[in-house]
Amino acid sequence: MKILLANPRGFCAGVNMAIECLERALDYFGSPVYVYHEIVHNKYVVDRFSKRGTVFVETLAEVPEGSPLLYSAHGVSPEIRQEAKGRRLLAIDATCPLVTKVHLEAIKYAREGYTIILIGHEGHDEVIGTMGEAPDQMVLVETAEDVERLELPDPDKVAYLTQTTLSVDDANIVIAALRAKFPKIANPPKDDICYATQNRQEAVRELAARADVVLVLGSQNSSNSRRLAEIAHSMGIPSHLIDGVSEIQSSWFEGAETVLITAGASAPEDVVQECVDYLQNHCGATIEESFVREENVHFPLPRSLRELLDQGAAPVADRA
Numbered sequence: 295m296k297i298l299l300a301n302p303r304g305f306c307a308g309v310n311m312a313i314e315c316l317e318r319a320l321d322y323f324g325s326p327v328y329v330y331h332e333i334v335h336n337k338y339v340v341d342r343f344s345k346r347g348t349v350f351v352e353t354l355a356e357v358p359e360g361s362p363l364l365y366s367a368h369g370v371s372p373e374i375r376q377e378a379k380g381r382r383l384l385a386i387d388a389t390c391p392l393v394t395k396v397h398l399e400a401i402k403y404a405r406e407g408y409t410i411i412l413i414g415h416e417g418h419d420e421v422i423g424t425m426g427e428a429p430d431q432m433v434l435v436e437t438a439e440d441v442e443r444l445e446l447p448d449p450d451k452v453a454y455l456t457q458t459t460l461s462v463d464d465a466n467i468v469i470a471a472l473r474a475k476f477p478k479i480a481n482p483p484k485d486d487i488c489y490a491t492q493n494r495q496e497a498v499r500e501l502a503a504r505a506d507v508v509l510v511l512g513s514q515n516s517s518n519s520r521r522l523a524e525i526a527h528s529m530g531i532p533s534h535l536i537d538g539v540s541e542i543q544s545s546w547f548e549g550a551e552t553v554l555i556t557a558g559a560s561a562p563e564d565v566v567q568e569c570v571d572y573l574q575n576h577c578g579a580t581i582e583e584s585f586v587r588e589e590n591v592h593f594p595l596p597r598s599l600r601e602l603l604d605q606g607a608a609p610v611a612d613r614a
Contacts, residue, residue, distance in 0.1 A: 295547065295579040297570060298505055300497040300556035300586070306490030307591040308390030309334050309560050312367035315388040315599055319362055320346055322602060323384075328357045330374065331366040331419050333388065334560035335516040337537045354378055362386065367560075368419035369393040371426020386599045392458050392488040393420055397427050399482050403453040404428035408480065409446050411435055413468050414457030418517055421457055438471035446476075453480040458488040459518035459559075461525065462495055489591060490559045491518045495525055497586040498556055502526045505554035507546055508533040511565050512558030519558025526554070539568040547577060 305313075312333055319327045325347020332340050332350055340350060349356075354377050357363055362384040365374070369389040378385045389397075403410050410432045414421040425432045435441055446452060454472055456465050465487060472479055485492075502508050508526035512519025512535055519535060526533035534546060547553065553573060557566050573579040594600075 295550060295573060295577040296552045297573055297579045297581045298501055298552060298554045299566075299570070299581060299583050300494070300501055300554060301583060302490070302493050302497060302587060302589045303555075304511075304557040304559070304561055304563050304566060306488065306559040306589075307593045308367050308392060308488070308490070311593040311595065312364075312388040312390065313339065315386060315595060316343055316348065316364055318595065318599060318603065319364060319386055320348065323362045327362050327364065328383075329364045329366060330354065330370060331368065332515075333364065333366050335368075335419075335513055335519075336558075336560040336562070337513045338562055338565055339560065354381060354383070357381065357383060360384070364388050366419065367393070369397060369423035371423050373426055374423075384602075386602075387596050389423075389596075390458070390488070391593050392486075393423070395482075396424055396455050396458060396486050399455055399486070400424055400427040400432065403455075403480070404431045408451050408453040409433065409448065411441075411444070411452060411454040411472060411479075412457070413454060413460065413465055415460075415517060418457065420459070420517075424455070424457070435468060435472075438467055441468060441471040441475055444475065449476050450478045452476045452478070455482065456486040457517070458486055459491050459516075459521070460487055461521040462487055462492055463525075464521075488559075490589070491521070493587045493589060494518065494522060494556060494559065497584075498522050498525045498554070499529075500586050501554050501556075501584050502529050502531050502533075505531060505552045506550040507531070507552075508554045508556070509542075509569060510535045510556055510558065511538070511561040511569065513537055513560070516558045516560050519561065522556055522558060536569075538565045539572050542569065542572055544576065547573070553579070
């Protein structure tokens, strides 16, 4: 058996930044540090931080007044920011800058009086945060059929934005439907779907045709990881989205000569290597690193955290 290791794979710049934020916050404050929602959508990452004393919450009522609070990489609504301020929480914004870009676009279009159509998945943390920027002027769609059902007050004053972790192919279908229905529709000068999402999808499209089975490392609630498995499946190649090696079933590889392994943007590299080790030990697999595109993007830590770190010693004793 041969393993094709897709490159790029795994952590993107936004996830790296968010994880470093939480690590530095834990070093500075000690535990507990609170995070609104999962820091990233990955079971292994969340479990690891939980063991270090991170408390993941779904409402700010769970956070004691004055405590340190991180906003996850997916972003939050202005309402959450205001509530955190009212509870005197020490807020650190670990939102991915590419998500922040979409928020700023929403604010701009709302101020200009547009109805904003957001292409995304209902209930996703990123979508909830983005729609919170202009809830009275935003409409969520997921499919071309959703577009056909739209009835807007001014069809000539419409703009669209997209969730950053969508399937590029699926988004393009919805965008084409929007352009057909609203010929004057406006859109940002640069795509909202992030570079990492696009690059990982491109790698799967290019490499999956050479494989008999595709393994995608990532959690079920990770939108970008699910898209990778769906792309391989749409090409007629058996694909499995798994959190880690414990979920592997040996029957998947019966008769398989080549296995493509990739990972979503929130999946750590160590879970990839555990799966590689499994296939080497159980199937005598060899490895071929397959590079489709280079990535060298880096996001700095947010100013709110840098300013705390610049102050020097942590106030851990004060919170004990």
